[in-house]
Amino acid sequence: MPDETDAELFRHHMQYLAAHFTVLPLPVAVDQLRRGALPRLAAVITFDDGYASNYTVARPILQGFGFSASFFVATGLLGNGQMFNDTVIESIRRCPYTHLDLTALGIGQYELIDTPRRVAAISTLIGRLKYLPMPERSETARRIAELAGGGLSTRLMMNPDEVAQLHRDGMDVGCHTVNHPILANLSAEAARSEIDGSFAFIRELTGKKPVSFAYPNGRPGRDYHAEHVEMVRRAGFELAVSTATRGASPSDDLYQLPRIGIWSATDWKITANLASIYLQ
């Protein structure tokens, strides 16, 4: 959730980048990488999924530093959509019960008497749902929300107008499929439709062909395969990023660029992660 602490930490990260790195828009960095002209300490900032906090929290801070970032949005979730994992997180977080019986869904029972047990339940449930076929995954998440007391949640994702504004701001608006499925779990036809559908949506919204794509979950050989890389290329994207964790090098496939994830990054962690880029 966007709150002051997160904004402060994010601003701190940006200060760190500004002090030590040349921060470039992703398409510019990739062009320089391809030409062997990338500065040694170059960094690119990316956001996946299309969370509302990207707009409300990160955008003004990025603008304050004059940084251009990439935003990979799951186009079908914009507005009132919700990622299945957020449905699980919000359901368990807000659940008024201390015991939740999900045996009707075949996914066990959970004690929710304190925060550590709620966190553990969330982690277990997300692990169980993540690789389910997508309609079943969404339906199971919806049933969990129902059985957990189903309180209304606040809007978590950006709406299309906000995404269009990011584009007008000069940010790189890229695609992350329509519904955020694990591509490797889909038929070829369904995977192509997820990739092409997100491309068409962003082109329509911004009036410009999107350049970049991020594979949902993004682990090479597990969450997507060579056929999906080819689909992304054919759709018209010029580059794509995975979640393989390392810095990029000139020998990298431009349709499978690695990234270094900054999760709940403490100072030492972001420093260590970024240091690992230029020690390679």
Ligand SMILES: [Zn+2]
């Ligand atoms: Zn994602």
